[in-house]
């Protein structure tokens with residue numbers, strides 16, 4: 455077999471030095487971190503950006519005339535421009551800073567929902583959604599007396615596109631689907647989904663929480679209406695995320711939250727609202743988080759998202775082959791097009807038991823339902839063991855995981 459190191463387009467060994475946590479040990483052994491779908495580790499470039507903000511120009515944005523406030527505002531807006539470039543948005547004001555994917559989806563569900571979803575209308579999601587792309591729509595559907603409809607999946611964990619077309623009736627006011635499944639690793643055919651929905655005049659929201667860190671994203675080429683993602687899953691800090699929305703939609707949507715920054719003028723009788731993007735950024739934002747998210751965007755763009763995609767695909771293929779050879783291991787989800795995560799069960803071993811024994815061997819994986827309980831119900835299982843990959847993971851770590859699983863399986867049988 456060709457060595458993965460030989461075909462990787464990036465220098466993994468060098469890149470790992472950027473991540474202080476990857477140099478640490480747990481239980482006296484080097485950390486092997488395969489829980490990247492839950493959150494990624496942070497490079498020094500991001501950590502130093504956070505520290506620099508707090509030690510050199512900590513100040514509120516868009517408010518003060520003093521130098522520090524101007525510096526903070528400039529860095530905050532510069533970061534917005536970096537995200538605009540990362541996703542190739544047409545305008546900077548189409549990029550809204552939020553707390554993360556969950557917050558971004560809640561914003562759209564509430565603000566779009568109150569305006570465009572009415573009684574007997576439908577919202578179309580898929581069977582593989584994270585709770586964050588289910589519950590906000592349930593809440594707005596209940597409020598507006600609308601219905602939530604679900605695109606089914608096949609046994610490989612791929613969307614049933616024939617059923618999708620059948621479900622795309624004039625009642626559907628928005629389609630909200632994940633780009634990449636956090637539990638199965640399925641990459642959905644988003645170009646096709648958007649084209650088919652648009653052919654019927656229906657807007658599409660993509661949950662990009664598991665896509666943005668794994669592949670090049672171009673919102674103009676996709677023609678997507680809304681894209682939600684989290685900073686902490688793309689090597690940035692927690693507490694910050696992005697909602698991209700097409701200007702024409704965002705302009706038609708009412709504010710989600712009221713407070714400072716989102717207003718033009720306030721009287722006790724009436725308030726007029728600020729222009730985009732500030733209309734959707736009420737209160738003091740996560741300034742340090744936003745600025746450090748810009749540093750994370752710089753970091754992955756410097757490595758190159760095509761390179762990241764290629765390196766991770768090679769590693770995932772290798773992991774898939776090695777895991778498939780483990781006696782009694784079965785994959786949960788076996789999509790032809792995949793990224794990020796591999797989910798599996800070994801014999802009848804409970805995922806928590808496997809997770810605990812891997813942890814004791816310094817291997818961090820996720821176990822459980824991964825915030826996709828309805829999906830686990832479809833597969834008739836309580837949960838899975840999930841190994842999720844980043845470009846800093848190595849072939850040696852995959853070998854160590856495979857050995858760890860074999861060892862755990864022996865102990866548990």
Ligand code: PLP
Pocket residue numbers: 491492553554555556557584586587632634635636661663664684
């Ligand atoms: N959507 C998907 C597909 C996810 O994987 C996650 C997090 O795991 C979320 C939404 C929620 O992201 P956050 O908790 O950062 O808001």
